[in-house]
Amino acid sequence: MSQIHSPIADAWTPAQLQAVIDAHRLMPGAMLPTLHAIQDRFGYIPDAAVPMIAEALRHTRAEVHGIISFYHHFRTHPPGRNVIQICRAEACQSVGSRQLEAHARQRLGIDYHQTTPDHEYTLEPVYCLGNCACGPSVRVNDDVMGRMTPEQFDELTDELSATVVEVK
Amino acid sequence: MAITVYVPRDTTALALGADRVATRLERGARARNIDINIVRNGSRGLFYLEPLVEIETPEGRLAYGPVTPKDVDSLIEAGLLEARQDHPLALGLTEEIDYLKRQQRLTFSRIGITDPVSIEDYTTLRGFEGLKKTLALDSQAVVDEVKTSGLRGRGGAAFPTGIKWQTVHDQPPGQKYVVCNADEGDSGTFADRLVMECDPYLLIEGMTIAGLAVGAEQGYIYLRSEYPLAHAILDNAIERAVAAGYLGDNILGSDRAFHLEVRLGAGAYICGEETSLLESLEGKRGLVRAKPPLPAIEGLFGRPTVVNNVLSLAAIPFIMDQGGQTYADYGMGRSRGTLAIQLAGNVQRGGLVELAFGTSLRELMEGFGGGTHSGRPLKAVQVGGPLGAYLPESQWDNPVDYEGFAAFGGVVGHGGVVMFDDSIDMGDQARFAMEFCSVESCGKCTPCRIGAVRGVEVIDRIRAGDAAEKNLVLLTELCETMVDGSLCAMGGMAPFPVQSVLQHFPDDLTPRQAVMAGGTTC
């Protein structure tokens, strides 16, 4: 089985944030690459990054906030150890994704955009993963899985819960 | 000599366990002291057979599928590695599989055959021939060849590609850009992904040709963040192409330059709209720009820019290699060449079907698709993504072409065909169309931003039996306001699925179906 990379990463320090920002500031259209790099590294975009990005890329803080909130991908809170995305789009609906969504919410005890109290799981909606001939589709961190039934979802979460956190 | 075994590595094959299949094959062969060489090829796009394992033989490749990890041992026992064909999963020669054999693969001629990142595999199958011919021509001749092909944009709007290129070509020299729209947001579509994951040099070659034709030295691929595997494969392929001299400052010793970079989107459907995409590439919120100016004149960073879909650009190498007329010889009416149809949703045999324009939907859904996956009767099909109408059976005999579809209010769009069986409640689908628009609207204009939210509320009231008659009238008017008053096709077309439900499946949108839709918070 392919390795599951957990998106949760190190806690950040201002110096680390600044280093990531500096590494991208000279790119044309640096904003999205910068935000991606921060989220990839730290799992989310900490509030403290906003004034630093604003300063580096000559924007107002309000503009940076506006950009972060425009894009569904960017998070401003630390996610759980596993981010589970369930495809809500039409092709998956046609093969039962609505039931899968309901099952996942109930099983994890959280709604979309929430994280379980033990920080194991964050649940997010997604609109198509490009696996539309073999849905319902689910993405766990960077792995896409197809033909997901509620039973398989339970097996998956059992397996994930049993995985020991990898120390980097 | 080692036996060559192919195990695909595209997202769908992996989603169905291809990595575990490969591991078990390796283990099984080792246990029997058989020397095998596993190649991780792309997918042929026959998703109903994935993971599709192939064995190289002197007669050609023999296929087995769909192979789950737990089938591997029994397959090896039944002589998989000796290419025996006794196992129930044996499919014979891959090239002879009916679903594949009946296709006309011009753009997708290589997918699933090659190792996606091997330049050698690519060039063995005519890769970079189109680029070489381009380098020998002047830029106007290249634009003319694309015009001759009759190619129209595959991203949705079907605008003639050659004319777009001409506009950018004719702008005064200076900084120009080629931007590939790889946002592929439509549900039911995966053809862009297949190009990027299974034949990435095809896109690189197509973009380089575009750059040479219009005088642009910088290209960006705007890729949706939902495609991490395509991202990794593209980055790898670009790096190798630079190293091999197909990209960079001196393409194949011609002294001409083209540079290419992948930029990630961030989960916003509207960023597939070309002006929103450009805003996003510039680092802003993806607010749609009013046109004019056209991106071809004032595009990225205010400079002339070609924005083309992955499939439009991926059609170019064939056109330059085989000639625009050869491409134009396929198709019907003003829809020339081939269309990548993507059979998705509740379908028995889902996958990619590349055919000349003109095949009927019924032939696609039944002849290729084999009907529904559930085995229940087909009820509706949504063609052209979330902004496309739901088509009832009376419209399934229409041939797929741009003008023909437009005539009855259909949308070919990016070629996604999403099938639904009779268990679907079309009221749910109408509600979702409005909900999706409310989640994904860029917010710039009122009919779309507010209209979509109202649309969900009104549909909920109708279904709850709350002044249903009055609210049905309101819904009809709301749809018209959105269609007429929205700045872009997001708000302008989001009502299409709703209107099609009102027209063709009215029983599903009445108080008799008085179940609350059970919406979700987004």
Ligand SMILES: Cc1cc2nc3c(=O)[nH]c(=O)nc-3n(C[C@H](O)[C@H](O)[C@H](O)COP(=O)(O)O)c2cc1C
């Ligand atoms: C809401 C909306 C979403 C769109 N999404 C995409 C997309 O994901 N991919 C794409 O290529 N075109 C998309 N388009 C069409 C683009 O605006 C544009 O027409 C296309 O990129 C031009 O390339 P082409 O001429 O090669 O098709 C979308 C349009 C709208 C209105």
Ligand code: SF4
């Ligand atoms: S129609 Fe919707 S998505 Fe398009 S510009 Fe208006 S608000 Fe934005």
Ligand code: FES
């Ligand atoms: S609609 Fe779910 S993967 Fe495309």
